[in-house]
Amino acid sequence: MSDANPHTSPLSRLDQLWLTEAIRLREEHAGPLDDAEANRRANAAGGDLAQRIQARALWLAERDGQTQALQHWRQGAQLAGLLLMVLALVSGVGLALAALGDGQRPVNLFWALGSLLGLHLLTLLGWLLSFGLGSNASVLGRFWLWASGKLARDAQAAHLAPALLLLLQRQGLTRWGLGALVHGAWLLSLGSALLVLLLLLATRRYGFVWETTILGGDTFVFLAQALGALPSLFGFNLPDAETIRASSNVLDQEAARQAWSGWLLGVTFTYGLLPRLLLGLFCLWRWLRGRARLDLDLGLPGYGLLRERLQPASERLGVSDAAPAELPEPQAGSLDGASQGALLVAIELDDRRPWPPALPKGVGDAGVLDSREQRQRLLDQLSRFPPERLAVACDPRRSPDRGTLALIGELARSASATRVWLLPAPSGEALDSQRLEDWHQALQRLDLPLAQGAPLTWLETGHD
Structure with missing residues (x-):
């Protein structure tokens, strides 16, 4: 999925305003959409409030099929x-x-x-x-x-x-x-x-x-x-x-x-x-x-509510919106813009597992993501400084729930190339074969490759 940015979108200005208004009506009738990533990308794109509202709406329209x-x-x-x-x-x-x-x-x-x-x-x-x-x-x-x-x-x-x-x-x-x-x-x-x-x-x-x-x-x-x-x-x-x-x-x-x-x-x-x-x-x-004079009416209540989320001075993290009636299927992708460096990040690891491993020179450690605040902080950072290679370490003893898969998809869209590292079980423990198969199927739906063994060589050099 490409970034829905009004400066780079092939849509005409009328189409952009049209889709923005359609998203407003949709949220007015069906409730708030799952827009955390859309808000993050809109803020990263910059511009005034109207431009950010358009960027957010165009990304949501692309994701949910309105485009x-x-x-x-x-x-x-x-x-x-x-x-x-x-x-x-x-x-x-x-x-x-x-x-x-x-x-x-x-x-x-x-x-x-x-x-x-x-x-x-x-x-x-x-x-x-x-x-x-x-x-x-x-x-x-x-x-x-x-x-x-x-x-x-x-x-x-x-x-x-x-x-x-x-x-x-x-x-x-x-x-x-x-x-x-x-x-x-x-x-x-x-x-x-x-x-x-x-x-x-x-x-x-x-x-x-x-x-x-x-x-x-x-x-x-x-x-x-x-x-x-x-x-x-x-x-x-x-x-x-x-x-x-x-x-x-x-x-x-x-x-x-x-x-x-x-x-x-x-x-x-x-x-x-x-x-x-x-x-x-x-x-x-x-x-x-x-x-030629068409523009958004920022005085509408639907747009007024977005001011708190899209204006940097009043941006608030950690606030949960009402859950939508239907959650979108998580999707992954790759970043098309400029990127550099390599990064390793882990999601919800057991405290008893030693982390991080010894990393080669030039590979950064993004730590372990356990809370919503940590996830948002990292995603905000990646939106400004996207890595060229990203490895996401996951514990396959946990079930691949929708929230984890959605986070992996967001992380993957912030890097040029992404691999998922399913960590081996600690010594003396065995992995559940059915749960491991669930992970494989979920990552296939995301169209993300699995790392072969430890991905440290790939992170350092770009090849195995």
Whole structure:
């Protein structure tokens, strides 16, 4: 396991803040995590309180699987986004086909316009009204968030979506991020609708008609020209008043068909595609601008509790946190950074056993670890001055309990190379074969090698 340091992590700054918030929510709902090593590494990395909180959270996220769950969530989000794009493209094609029909009947102009722009205008109005109602997510945005979580298929991703929303809401970014997504989906839908409209109008012969019972012809002329005034500025055709009045019946004139085709395309472009394009770009600009200002809210109670553990001036050793519901499986590893020297340390040895043995020159003695304070003191020292080679001596007459294995794993992660020395039984005593086998299996799970005999030669020279 590598160090989760915000200065060296390949995660983006948004990902780091996101995981930090997810860890806070997890501890808020499930209780404090086993974070002694994470706190130690965060303090060793230095920086201000926010940097230490991030370093601690990223190490815990790496250990407990949240980092991998974040990658799974991102993959699910990408898949959900692709599904949304396909849905938008297909719906755009359906809108165009519904608007023009099969060409066997004349196209009712306002029915066609309602088919193309009706739902778009309603959703756009709802998005604009959300500014006054305090809502941040549209139906499409909620669908994308829901689908992202479902497609992630990772139990560790449960807190990721709520953490992201809470993080973004502090800068008001939820509206702009989801807005860019939703306007982008509508842009695809209306863009595909326009392309299909253009293709159909170019390859089929359509007649256009308007029909009304209670409105007069002058009203329809006014509506058609009012809607077509702005598109005409972009070069789209605008039927004249005479053509509009005559279109109460189907006109078999090429000029009328071309005028109404241009009018329909222009109105769809100007009041459909263009607003979504401009709003999508605006939301994207607000999103990028606000994302650069994202930071942790250190005033939250969850972060305030960490100040006592992560600020050196108030650091306290020997205080036991509440036990978590599930303890993580101990893991070992090796240090990737700079290290030097060799060190021998023992864990909970019998007082009657003579210790330490005669050590070669250049090999340090870290003593026997019997108490929590001794363990923390040594781990703090190793975080600042990691050894190149570390031998951990254990008494195989004791059972390899979880606490001992977790300590061995922490020690191993503080050195470039580690070996475990299972000491021989004192003269006149025999080792329990079953207990010795338990040690071998436990060390195999930790992926740590056993020292062959006394590891003093290896500590001194680096080879046997």
